[in-house]
Amino acid sequence: MLVIRRRAGESVLIGPDIEVRVLDCGSGRVTLGIAAPREVAVLRSEIRDENVAAAGSTSAEAARTLLERFRLNGG
Amino acid sequence: MAELLTPHFGPIDYDERAVLAFPRGLPAFETETRFLLVHRDATAPVLFLQSVSTPALAFMALPAADLDPGYAPVVGKSDRELLGLSPESEPLALALLTVRGGSVTANLRAPVLLNLDAKLGAQPVPAESPYPLHFPLAAKNAERTPCS
Numbered sequence: 106m107l108v109i110r111r112r113a114g115e116s117v118l119i120g121p122d123i124e125v126r127v128l129d130c131g132s133g134r135v136t137l138g139i140a141a142p143r144e145v146a147v148l149r150s151e152i153r154d155e156n157v158a159a160a161g162s163t164s165a166e167a168a169r170t171l172l173e174r175f176r177l178n179g180g
Numbered sequence: 181m182a183e184l185l186t187p188h189f190g191p192i193d194y195d196e197r198a199v200l201a202f203p204r205g206l207p208a209f210e211t212e213t214r215f216l217l218v219h220r221d222a223t224a225p226v227l228f229l230q231s232v233s234t235p236a237l238a239f240m241a242l243p244a245a246d247l248d249p250g251y252a253p254v255v256g257k258s259d260r261e262l263l264g265l266s267p268e269s270e271p272l273a274l275a276l277l278t279v280r281g282g283s284v285t286a287n288l289r290a291p292v293l294l295n296l297d298a299k300l301g302a303q304p305v306p307a308e309s310p311y312p313l314h315f316p317l318a319a320k321n322a323e324r325t326p327c328s
Binding site: 149151152153154155156157158159160162163164165167168169170171172173174175176177178 | 188189206207208209222223225226228237238239240242246247276277278279280284287289290303305313314317318319320321
């Protein structure tokens with residue numbers, strides 16, 4: 106992983122088409138602006154990670170455990 | 181009818197016309213474009229999104245509205261186009277389930293959206309969403325605190 110320090114207002118370019126700019130940083134959170142072509146999917150990595158975890162936890166046994174131990178509606 | 185041999189659920193007979201097409205796959209599984217929505221009486225209401233191309237790949241899911249009765253997925257214009265949805269019709273939103281240790285959570289932030297009529301599906305990721313990525317399912321034996 107390339108590690109770069111940026112201040113608010115500065116940006117990095119990834120390839121010819123993608124720009125990531127630090128818009129604001131402070132109080133433990135960074136606000137990023139991302140300019141990329143439409144066909145490039147920009148995702149928070151936790152969504153992909155969550156899908157991988159979900160796929161990894163699928164099994165017939167897990168489904169049975171779900172039914173036995175958890176409420177499956179919030180109504 | 182075709183047969184899919186799955187490691188999780190054994191052989192599944194299916195009609196080719198029931199296969200759901202996911203033109204963009206799923207985040208982290210972008211090449212997975214064909215899924216079946218599998219219901220089994222023994223495990224209802226849990227649904228399974230079973231890959232047709234990769235028999236070992238399947239997800240457990242619940243309708244998001246079962247978990248949150250007022251659930252309204254964020255569906256943008258390009259999502260509607262991708263799913264072939266008319267302005268008045270709403271997709272079915274499924275929350276994929278993850279088991280971690282003894283707890284189970286549902287992804288309400290990025291649901292799988294299905295147009296069952298057109299047999300199309302997608303899992304778009306909204307830029308902003310009021311819903312959690314890890315919505316915890318309540319254990320059956322958890323005591324409900326009485327309101328007094």
